[in-house]
Amino acid sequence: MSVYENQNIMxxxxxxxxxxxxAFAVSIFGLLKMNWGLNEMSAAxxxxxxxxxxxxxxxxxxxVNNFMNGIKxxxxxxxxxxxxxxxxxxxxxxxxxxxxxx
Numbered sequence: 001m002s003v004y005e006n007q008n009i010m011x012x013x014x015x016x017x018x019x020x021x022x023a024f025a026v027s028i029f030g031l032l033k034m035n036w037g038l039n040e041m042s043a044a045x046x047x048x049x050x051x052x053x054x055x056x057x058x059x060x061x062x063x064v065n066n067f068m069n070g071i072k073x074x075x076x077x078x079x080x081x082x083x084x085x086x087x088x089x090x091x092x093x094x095x096x097x098x099x100x101x102x
Contacts, residue, residue, distance in 0.1 A: 016052040023048035 009017075027044045030036035046067075053063030091097040 012056050015055045019048055019051050019055065 023044050027036070027041045030040055030044070034040075049067055049070075050063060053066065058066070088097070091100065
């Protein structure tokens with residue numbers, strides 16, 4: 001039995017989930033209609049995180065610490081993607097990717 005199994009969702013948590021859904025909707029709209037890139041979509045989710053923290057009555061330091069803890073969990077994947085992309089760029093720029101693949 002889980003610790004969270006018999007707990008109800010609080011109104012503040014519901015509002016935070018609505019904010020998250022709105023961030024997804026805004027990002028999809030921006031992507032499809034306004035040609036948003038990764039920077040704009042990232043900004044929408046950073047704003048979402050800040051608003052959710054404010055709604056849940058977190059202090060600014062708590063919001064930042066929780067945000068940084070979330071980033072720590074994704075840092076290794078980001079490094080792997082960055083390294084792979086830089087290798088791809090170097091191979092394309094040097095004209096080596098086509099002979100390697102074919």
